[in-house]
Amino acid sequence: MKIELLQGGPAQKPSGAARKDKVPVKKQNIFASSQMIVFHPVLEENIHIRTQYFKYLRKLIRDVKWDKRKYTKAQIAFYKDKLCEGQKISKFDKNIDLISGFCYLIPFDLAIMLGFHKKLVHTDKSTDIIDNIVSDFNLPWEAAAFLEKELEAALGDETAWKDVVRHKGVKRYLQYLNLVKENILFIKKPPYNILITATMSAGKSTIINALAGKDISLMQTTACTSKIHAIISKPFEDGVISEHDYNMFINASTEELLEDNENNRSSKITVSTYFNSTLGGQRMILFDSPGVNSSEHPEHTRICQDMIRSGKYRLMIYVLNATQLATMDEEQHLETVAKNLGRAKILFVLNKTDQPISREENIFEMIERQRKFLSAKGFRNPVICPVSAYAAYLVKKSRSDGLSWLEQREMDNYMYKYERHSLAEYYEKQLHCAPMDSSEDETQMLFQNCGFAYFEKIIEHLLWLCLS
Ligand SMILES: Nc1nc2c(ncn2[C@@H]2O[C@H](COP(=O)(O)OP(=O)(O)OP(=O)(O)O)[C@@H](O)[C@H]2O)c(=O)[nH]1
Ligand SMILES: [Mg+2]
Structure with a gap:
């Protein structure tokens, strides 16, 4: 192809002193994300489980008072639409057993719903979220560290991904998690x-x-x-x-x-x-x-x-x-x-x-x-x-x-x-x-x-x- 004919100077290489995967996702880049919920394993479940899963995500977001942001509001509405099929939604009713199989997928949904917010890792808010998940799902204490790793991975940390995909808790969701990983790495390009x-x-x-x-x-x-x-x-x-x-x-x-x-x-x-x-x-x-x-x-x-x-x-x-x-x-x-x-x-x-x-x-x-x-x-x-x-x-x-x-x-x-x-x-x-x-x-x-x-x-x- 004779494209060398096109004028213009040499392409500028992105300057990269900081490690790329550690840099927070910029605001406009959030829009490069596909809506991963449409590929989510919870969609294979019945309407009660899907609704319960939605209600739990919404509860976590409300608990840390992040539900008022424009982007997150739009995401909550979209999740509701995809998971609850227009059903009227009551408050979360503490029936956690119904969705226990999905507890390790929650960090990835939160990352998307909160627009890959940098405060999702290593902050008081992220600790609150993790503590809630651990206690609500009766998880062993080591699970907190793993959930933290998942949040890091959800925000694009490639080292964290290596640990995440090795964990037995997510074994049956590997196909979905590979898509999630591809999505976040794409956004960061x-x-x-x-x-x-x-x-x-x-x-x-x-x-x-x-x-x-x-x-x-x-x-x-x-x-x-x-x-x-x-x-x-x-x-x-x-x-x-x-x-x-x-x-x-x-x-x-x-x-x-x-x-x-x-x-x-x-x-x-x-x-x-x-x-x-x-x-x-x-x-x-x-x-x-x-x-x-x-x-x-x-x-x-x-x-x-x-x-x-x-x-x-x-x-x-x-x-x-x-x-x-x-x-x-x-x-x-x-x-x-x-x-x-x-x-x-x-x-x-x-x-x-x-x-x-x-x-x-x-x-x-x-x-x-x-x-x-x-x-x-x-x-x-x-x-x-x-x-x-x-x-x-x-x-x-x-x-x-x-x-x-x-x-x-x-x-x-x-x-x-x-x-x-x-x-x-x-x-x-x-x-x-x-x-x-x-x-x-x-x-x-x-x-x-x-x-x-x-x-x-x-x-x-x-x-x-x-x-x-
Ligand atoms: N015949 C023909 N009409 C075309 C073609 N491409 C676009 N049009 C028509 O040209 C008109 C203008 O097209 P747009 O795509 O709106 O043009 P635009 O450059 O975005 O216009 P502005 O944003 O208003 O400047 C429309 O009626 C199109 O259907 C083409 O390949 N052939
Ligand atoms: Mg136009």
Whole structure:
């Protein structure tokens, strides 16, 4: 792959004087956690046991007065939903025998529900929690030290994990605990930050939805993204998309995700989900930014420019709209980017290629014109990835939620177009991407022919280069 062509300085290695696993989990990183309760062994039990387990966790959190924090409140609500199936919950009724088999899993649930709070280890509060568990479950006195180890492991201490997995009390839960361990180690990795920017309506949000394979960001023809959306990847598919803006939703509905609530006064929204793509399971954050449009929405331009200047990203994906090239806004935006890119790499995406293809325009000549235009703007050897993000979005949606009748017709139309005007050869010959196998599955062929499969592979390759 000719990705060396991308400009940008050498990747910065994370500075690491302190031992990584000893450093507390930072606030934003909490959102990288999958909701481990959906894999929890207690889910195999009947409703009485599950409800009792929930009530006990809630009691412990209340006892140490940590139940008022926004994140923990949202977690308690989510646990209740998953474990109690909407049943009315009474107070904990001291019937501890019912859940005694799970006593050694409690520290891991607490860690998640309390947002991996650093006070969960070696503090008065953690001692209170441990003392409660030991006395409630009638555990031998040595169990206190083990529960302490479990709390350390739950917060990412790799040495503590070695002791935890050797203990006979957790033998039958090893499979689950390995997932828990993978989850916390994933959270502690430094994320690969990608900023997506463009002028208004170029298709940034559609690209993000196609990459995630989910409806996370609002896509429409008028200006719609008005804030920075940080989309954080999770290690495993847990079936929920979480959102944090003025409020906190562990299982956000489509309405909550797509509405820009006016109660939210901050210029940032955080969303987390598993990415349904080649990038699934990679530790990364995508930043969706408002489209630049200097005349109608100067505040969107300001938010976007502040983000570009912040330097908090390793890769910038700059989206060019094939139906609206070389506008005044584009020229100005490219100048801002060229000045402020710093060490980050840049990848250009030529989106909406389905439109010029429909008009029988030569897409490769268009790419060449863009290449010259970008070079003239100061970008050395720009790498341009032609795609149709909307076609890719439809492919992913057809595999998850299914398509409406109209969407199915749109997808059929795209299949026809891209079979005749495949972009695969461009990626293989011009960008030296590895050839992809042809498939019997027409949707897979569309995914490749519209360029998106190669685009995902290129991001994966860049991520790998950055980590190696
Ligand atoms: N034909 C075509 N339309 C697309 C494609 N990608 C996105 N669109 C459409 O372009 C419009 C704008 O898409 P968005 O993803 O909202 O664009 P955006 O850049 O996020 O817009 P702002 O956030 O408002 O700047 C929507 O109507 C999309 O359906 C594509 O590949 N082909
Ligand atoms: Mg948008």
